[in-house]
């Protein structure tokens with residue numbers, strides 16, 4: 001496909017939402033995915049753990065906090081390697097989502113917010129329906145891992 005498609009340029013005027021996410025990679029090269037619970041937007045889709053950056057937070061601080069809240073694991077900013085980002089226009093906002101890679105943490109990820117968890121090999125991630133913003137990220141992870 002030709003990249004020069006004028007319709008692919010998002011319209012101005014939507015708020016930009018900053019969300020941080022992480023590919024937690026285990027010793028076998030598998031990546032942790034979490035299924036968005038019922039009642040949330042994009043419910044049922046599989047995502048990288050993470051969430052919104054709150055006012056006054058750095059992206060790394062927000063991600064360490066989200067991993068503690070959602071999965072009960074501890075990591076540190078220095079264990080978060082910037083990898084790539086998603087920039088995707090949803091109906092009511094534009095998502096800007098840095099994706100980090102993390103291989104070092106303490107504890108075992110547990111589903112503390114009622115979400116399902118799965119360790120997926122990059123080549124198997126096609127079996128996990130993900131939000132549209134995540135598709136290019138999965139392709140890049142396949143190349144990395």
Ligand SMILES: Nc1nc2c([nH]c(=O)n2[C@H]2C[C@H](O)[C@@H](COP(=O)(O)OP(=O)(O)OP(=O)(O)O)O2)c(=O)[nH]1
Pocket residue numbers: 019020021041042046047048049050051052066095131132133134
């Ligand atoms: N964490 C995460 N969010 C994603 C991914 N892909 C994607 O489009 N999103 C979108 C879905 C949501 O619109 C937004 C994340 O917002 P959220 O509501 O889950 O944030 P949060 O964890 O802070 O949750 P909450 O406390 O506000 O309920 O980013 C992804 O891979 N991981």
Ligand SMILES: [Mg+2]
Pocket residue numbers: 049050051052066070
């Ligand atoms: Mg979240």
